Amino acid sequence: MATVVVPPRMQPTRLGRGDRNVFTMSDDTPAMKQILETHAPDGRDSGFDVKPLFQIVEDIIHHSTSTVPWITHVTREHLGGLEDRATQNGFSEMLQLLAHPIIVPPRMQPTRLGRGDRNVFTMSDDTPAMKQILETHAPDGRDSGFDVKPLFQIVEDIIHHSTSTVPWITHVTREHLGGLEDRATQNGFNEMLQLLAHPISTVSCEISCKCSGGSDGHSTTKSICVTLSGYSWDAKVVIALAAFAVIYGEFWLVAQLYLSSPLAKSVAYLKQLPETLERVDLLKPKLESLIKLIGAMLDVTTCILRFKELPLQYITSNTPAMATANAHIPAAVYWTMRSIVACASQIMNVISMGPEYISLSTEVGWELSTLEHKLKNILELLQNQLDLCNKHIGETRSEETYQTIVRVMSTSHIDNQKVLKILIYGNDDQPPLHYGTEKRLVGVEELRKKVVLLFISDLDLNLDEELWLLQSIYEEKIAQPSHPESQYEIVWLPIVEFDRTKPLDEEKVHQFHSLKSTMKWYTITHPSLIDPAVIRYTKEVWRFTKKPLLVALDQQGKMVNQNAIHMIYIWGSLAYPFTSSKEAALWEGVGSWNFSVLADNIDRALLDWITQDKFICMYGGEDIMWIRKFIEAARIVAQAANIHLELIYVGKNNLKEKVRKNNVMIVDEKLGAVIELGFVSFFWARLNSMWHSKLQLKAGDSENDPIVQEIKTILSYDSGEQGWAVISRGTVEMTRAKGDIFLQAMLEYNNWITEVAELGFVHTIDKYLRDKLHPKHHCTRLILPSLTGDIPERVVCAECRRPMEKFIMYRCCVD
Structure with missing residues (x-):
């Protein structure tokens, strides 16, 4: 537990020898004579009786401890008769006459701004006035052992709860509100409050006296800075806010309990607040300006505290954004304190002037709104620097985390x-x-x-x-x-x-x-x-x-x-x-390109046909007219060759609706089998995966890898505008071609059908496609989805083995 250090001036009150002797002194001692010399009655109280005032004092004393069970109270017959006394002749006039000396010194006047005060709002941070504030700053580390944020949160609680019952005041929701009990259990919280209780009380008294005495805003602010010279800038502003919160909270506490608590009502009468509280709606314009300024004060302070919370392992005072912020924080603290003084002055005006305060000129509102504007500008500047600091911290932390990830991922471990x-x-x-x-x-x-x-x-x-x-x-x-x-x-x-x-x-x-x-x-x-x-x-x-x-x-x-x-x-x-x-081993097990590698698991019937060594024609594309012509020609050729040819349509990649319609037509017109729509995407995704698998294994676009060349050929067919077809028997015999060439071969079957008996159906049509119909000129397209950025720089054409030109294509296919 932290050691509680009591400030030098704060010691338990002890009586010296002179103090003890004074209790036995006679009325003619020098001390008493000094008191008597101050007595110069001028008859100002001759017109009224102070006994009702004394009875209010007794009410307050009584109600103050009425709920403490171990205090013995003397029953007084007049207690509880405040309303009756309020109706007595001369009672209200007496309170009005005496309220001024009770509450404030005679110098109290409504706060008004002179020309010098107005000019100070535009002063830069290097003016003589600001230099005076900087000269008061002599931090001695007294607040280095604790965090003032919990104290600031109490201030926010007070501000929030003070006006929570006033319907026309808009409140900013803060997530920590209501957590006072939780904060009280935090380590060091009570010690921090004990250490700061004295400066808070001192500053609160200083604000009350100087604001009540008509002191100008800058002088009062400077005086507070002198009192808090040994504290850091963030501690100064929080202590000053806490001191103001005591004044502000006490005012609203009486206002809230006025109708329900006899104690609050008695205090309110002494402060001459009843009439003001009953007309609180008329204070709305001035109180709204006050509330807005208080909100700006809290926002600026929050921003200042956030700089204090920045992790020093990721940012230093030499970081440009941090250096800029540190240069402006003293001015931010000054203007926040200056605003505290202005707000306290308005509270004092309400207390001392009562209903007269309502009729004050708009100059009061001008001062508050000007200060609010000043604080908002300061907040914007500080927030921009805070954002830059957080960006710097985020980048530094992210880089550190990234390097840690790289190190961990490249290191051997006993588990995952x-x-x-x-x-x-x-x-x-x-x-x-x-x-x-x-x-x-x-x-x-x-x-x-x-x-x-x-x-x-x-x-x-x-x-x-x-x-x-x-x-x-x-x-x-x-x-x-x-x-x-x-x-x-x-x-x-x-x-x-x-x-x-x-x-x-x-x-x-x-x-x-x-x-x-x-x-x-x-x-x-x-x-x-x-x-x-x-x-x-x-x-x-x-x-x-x-x-x-x-x-x-x-x-x-x-x-x-x-x-x-x-x-x-x-x-x-x-x-x-x-x-x-394992991937390399599986490719080695494939051996050579064959129909089962191409088709695999896309359709159960297709696997059965392969196993049964049937003739199979797999075709694709989107042109239903070509499909009809090709199927008709293929059936004529199969009949002429005396074979049973199974036909299956595998569609086209990325055209689901078009393929679905084609599937329906093919089935309705009995043009052959189709694969399920879901397996169409799988068929093409699997082919693309073969391509990328080869690239991932560094097989790349090898001109000597027949599997890669065959994969590219089928993918280039799908990349074109027309259809295509593959005819096979079992897993070994296979031929393929683009749609127009294959259709031409089928239509010209009389030119090659006689060789089927000798070479076999697949080899014969393959020979005719290569020898007779192979185009002298071609334009082959290969569209590859950029799955992981592994598209090679060099790809050779599957037809002529020349390097293909590389283009970047953006496609949107809505079918």
Whole structure:
């Protein structure tokens, strides 16, 4: 516990020898003679009786301790008769005559501004007046051991509760209000109040006396600065505000309790407030100006305190924004104190002048509004510097966090906990993850020693592609939990960039929760748990742009695949444990390009046809007229070749509505089979994943890799305007061509049909396509979605092996 240091002037009152002797002195002692010499009655009280005033004093003394059980009270017959006395002849006049010497010294006059006062509002911070204030500043570290923010929060409580019952006053909601009991239990809170009680009381008395005595605003403010010379600037302004809050709070306490408390009513009569309180609505214009100025004082002080709270490990006094703020904070403190003096003067005017205050000129309001304008300008300047400081701190902290992430991700660990905890922010109050299957909150500890797939995406997820794919393999995992391929977990990390000083907007929150509700795997509980430095890491190191990533971490938290989503598109759960070496091994197992690699799992019937060694024609495109002509020609050729040809339509990428309509027509016109609309997207996404998988393995656009060349060929068909077709038998025999060329080959079947018996149907048509119909001139397009920014600089044409020109295309397909 901190040691309480009592200021030098504040000591328990003790009686010296002279003080003790004075109690026995006779009335003719020099001391008493001095008192008698002050007595010069002029008859001003000859017209009234002071006994009713004395009875009010007795009322106050009585009611002050009436609720204290261990105090014995003397019953007095007149108690409680304040209303009766108020109706006595001469009572009100007597109070009016005596209110002035009771409340304020004779010099009290309504505060008015002279020419010098008006000029001071425009003074710069290097004027002689401001230099006088700076000369009073001699901090000695007395406030270095405590934080004045809890005291400031008490001030805010007082200001708020003082006028909370006045309907026409607008209040600013502050989140800490009402937490006095909680603050009282904070370490050092009571010690801080004990240390500051004396300066608060001193300044409060100083404000009351000087404002009541008609002292000008600058002189009073300077005097307060002298009293508080040993404190830091932020402590000065908070202590001064606390001193003002005592005056302000006492005034409104009497006003609020006037009708319900005998004690408050008696005090109000002594202050001559009843008539003023009964006409409080008439004070509205002046009180509104007062309230606005007080609000500006609180705002400026809040801003000053926020500078004090800035973390020094990320910012120094030499930082430009901080240096600028430090240069302006003394002026901010001065003008806040100057405003305190002005507000206190107005409260004193209300007390001393009563109803007369209502009729004062608008000059009073001009002073308050001018000070408010001054404080708002100061606040704007300080807030701009605070924003720059916070930006600097954020950038410094983010860079530090980013470098920590880089270091942790490149270091070996015994498990994945350190990696997961630096990627997913968590605290002791609430676990950071939600497990969708069991609808419960969990910590990252639940993922210890597991392969983890980090599903990284924004909130614009394609439910029909990436999400559907992950749901498929995760449901398989849940159904077969003991299988070796099921020993992994998925964690969704949504990448949402937003201003961290403000809450995430409601639309994005709704979008996040809507997506989270569809996921059976682990998700973070809120996007804010992903630090901006983590977002930067996903973009700069893992090259996340728009399309989702599935980063694979092994049991030790090591990144083993930068994007395992391609593996899952191609091989599903067989991709476990999703490492790059497993990806390479799976490609080695493929061997050469064949029809089963192209078709795989897109349709159950298609797999059966491959197994049964049937002739299969897979075709795509959007032109229904070409489709009708091609199907008609293909059936004629199949009949002529005496084969059974199965026909299946796989549509076109990114044209769902057009493909849906084509599917309906093909089925209605009995033109062959179609694959489900959802599998159309999967078919093309899988082909794109093959492309990116090869690139990820550094196979790139190798001219010697036939699989890459065949993938490019099919993708270039889909990139064109016309249809295309592939004919195969089983998994080995296969030929393909663009739609117009294939249709021409079918129409010219008489030129090659006789060779079918010798070469076979697929080889014969393939030979005719290559030898007779191969175009001398071509224009091949290859449109590749930029999944992760891995588009190579050099791509060779699948037709002629020349380097292709590279263009950037922006496309919006609304079908």
